[in-house]
Structure formats: structure tokens, C-alpha cells
């Protein structure tokens with residue numbers, strides 16, 4: 001539950017007001033249609049939803065229109081029962097043959113899906129596989145690292161690919177320091193309560209989630225003073241999350257969807273620009289527009 005501003009003062013209270021305003025103004029249905037999470041909502045069975053979320057988040061790399069077209073293509077090749085097909089590695093490979101998206105090839109996506117399905121079957125669900133690791137290790141980043149390692153091992157992801165970038169990039173290791181935005185996005189989709197966008201399928205407390213950071217969120221966060229880090233890496237994601245937790249310790253990433261779509265709609269110049277900044281929802285708390293800013 002949000003602290004509602006009652007115990008917040010000064011800059012945090014102003015930030016909370018601005019973020020609540022951005023959230024309230026976000027046209028959720030319209031923005032969801034432009035977001036890869038909408039693919040997950042097409043499926044009714046939990047096994048299919050988890051695997052579709054894995055595919056959609058893994059391919060969420062690059063221009064949003066182009067990546068949504070590629071997710072559509074992959075899902076249409078796999079048909080309506082993704083989990084059933086994923087039980088048959090030969091069928092997965094046949095259906096995905098020739099698929100490409102940026103650095104990812106058909107074999108990368110096939111191995112990801114096969115590995116995810118094997119983990120899903122071994123633990124009952126991909127979410128249970130993660131919470132088992134979280135219970136054992138205590139730390140979210142370590143648990144995600146072990147979860148990724150198990151999927152990669154079961155799918156032989158990376159093996160036999162000659163060290164090609166796509167085979168490792170499609171499901172990166174959270175221990176390497178990068179922001180692993182797509183993995184944290186998947187986690188947000190699956191763990192935040194069902195609100196029409198996120199699905200509430202995984203039993204990970206929302207207070208443990210870390211914000212998925214891409215260039216838009218990183219730039220906005222710097223402009224809002226949520227982080228001073230110049231790299232959009234895992235530590236920046238942790239810093240931004242900690243800053244948001246001052247506003248709502250129980251659900252610090254609840255502003256991610258609206259901020260992400262604000263970033264898509266508003267080309268942020270990261271400087272005081274009356275034309276480009278016109279209508280920006282966070283202008284009242286942007287460092288470029290505070291009193292005395294140039």
C-alpha cells in the first residue's frame with residue numbers, strides 16, 4: 001500500500017504526487033496493447049502463460065513495434081498450446097526454423113523454450129522454481145542467477161553455439177552486473193498482483209521486486225534524482241528501486257508500467273527544453289525544471 005504522502009515530506013512528497021499523477025493519467029488499455037505483456041493475456045492456462053511471458057520478455061529487445069511483430073510471429077509458429085509443443089524439442093525446432101530477431105536465432109529461442117518447459121515440469125511451475133531458490137538462497141539476485149542457470153542447463157542454451165552473442169543474451173546471467181531488464185520485467189509481470197497488466201501468478205513478495213531498467217527508465221530516473229549512476233546496470237536498478245521504496249516499501253515497482261510508457265511517448269531531451277518537455281508528467285519534479293536549474 002502506498003504511504004499516500006501522509007508521512008512524506010518535501011521532495012519525496014512531490015515525487016509521489018507526480019508519479020501518482022502519471023499513473024492516474026496512463027491509458028492502461030491503450031498502453032497495454034502496445035506492450036509485450038498483452039501477449040500473455042491471450043492465454044488461459046498457467047503453463048502457457050509462463051512460457052509465453054518467457055518468450056515475450058526475452059524478445060523484448062529493440063524497437064517496440066518490431067519486437068511485438070517478432071513475438072507475434074514466434075507465437076503464431078508455436079500455436080495455441082505452447083506448453084504442449086514445448087514438450088517435444090523436435091516440434092519446437094521445426095516450428096521455429098528460420099526465426100530471427102536481432103541477435104537471436106531460431107535455435108536460441110528453441111533452447112530457451114525447451115529449457116523453460118523442462119524446469120516448469122521439474123518444479124511444477126517456473127514461479128515455483130524461482131521461489132524454491134529464493135527460499136534456499138534468500139537473495140533475489142542470487143535466486144534469479146540459479147534459476148537462469150537451471151533453464152540454461154536444461155535447454156543446453158549457449159552450448160554448441162560457438163559463443164555467439166544471441167545464445168547468452170537471450171537469457172542473461174543476473175550475476176554479471178547488467179540490469180537484466182527483460183528478466184526483471186518478466187518477474188514484474190508474473191509477481192505483481194493481477195491489475196489488468198501484471199498477472200499475479202508467482203509468489204514473490206512485491207517488496208522484493210527490482211525495477212526493470214532500460215535507457216528510458218534510466219534517463220527518467222536520473223532526471224528525477226532516483227539514481228546518479230551513469231550506467232544503466234543492476235546497481236542502478238537497485239538504487240532506483242530503493243528510492244521508489246521510500247514512496248511505497250510494499251510495492252516499489254508499481255510505477256514501472258506508467259513510467260515506461262511515459263518514456264515511450266515522451267522523447268526526453270534530458271535538458272530544459274520547453275517544446276520537448278511540454279506535457280511531460282514528471283516535469284514538476286524533473287531536475288532540469290526545478291527552481292534554479294538551467
Ligand code: SF4
Nearest residue numbers: 268270277280283286
Ligand atoms: S521534463 Fe523534460 S527533461 Fe525532464 S523528464 Fe520530462 S521530458 Fe525529460
